[in-house]
Amino acid sequence: MGELLNKPLRINVAAGDKHWPGGFVNCDKYGEADVQADMRELPFEAGTVDELHAIHCVEHIPRMELEKMLHHWNRLLKPGGKVFIEVPCLNKIAQMIVDKENNLRLTVMGIFGDPRDGKPGMMHGWCYTREELTEALEQCNFTVTETMPKFHIARRDMRLEGVKP
Numbered sequence: 001m002g003e004l005l006n007k008p009l010r011i012n013v014a015a016g017d018k019h020w021p022g023g024f025v026n027c028d029k030y031g032e033a034d035v036q037a038d039m040r041e042l043p044f045e046a047g048t049v050d051e052l053h054a055i056h057c058v059e060h061i062p063r064m065e066l067e068k069m070l071h072h073w074n075r076l077l078k079p080g081g082k083v084f085i086e087v088p089c090l091n092k093i094a095q096m097i098v099d100k101e102n103n104l105r106l107t108v109m110g111i112f113g114d115p116r117d118g119k120p121g122m123m124h125g126w127c128y129t130r131e132e133l134t135e136a137l138e139q140c141n142f143t144v145t146e147t148m149p150k151f152h153i154a155r156r157d158m159r160l161e162g163v164k165p
Helices: 063-076 090-098 108-112 130-139
Strands: 010-012 024-028 049-055 077-088 143-147 157-163
Touching: 049 063, 063 077, 063 130, 077 090, 077 130, 090 108, 090 157, 130 143, 130 157
Parallel strands: 010 024, 010 049, 049 077
Antiparallel strands: 077 157, 143 157
C-alpha cells in the first residue's frame, strides 16, 4: 500500500476514449474514464497531483472560464508539479490562412472544431494565440515554457508547459 502512495499522480484530462498507460488517471466528463469529471472541476485533493496533461481539450471551454480552471489546476498540483497544454495555435493558423492554405483541418477546424464529430462539447469555445495562453498561465502562477507539440498536428498546434513554483 505504501508503494502506491509514493507513485506520481499523473492525470490525462478530458481523455475521451483514450486511456493512457503508465499510471495515468484518465478523466473525462463523458464515456468510460477512470474518473468521470469535468476538467473544470477535477475531484482531486489540493497539492496531490504531479502532472496534469490537457491535450486538445482546453479549446473546448468558453474563454471566460479559462483562468478559473487554471487556478483550480494550480491548487491541485504539488509544488514543482506541471501542467501540459496542447491546443490549436491561432498564430500558426492565421499565417496559414495568409499563405492561402486550403486544408480546412489546418485552418477553419483548428479555430472552430469539426462539426462532423457529433459528440457533446466537441466544438471549440476559443482559439488561443501563444501570447494569450502564456499570459493566462502566468496570471495563474505558472512558470511557462513552449515546446514542440507531441500530438495531433505540429504545424498547426502549440504545446505550453506550466510549472507550479
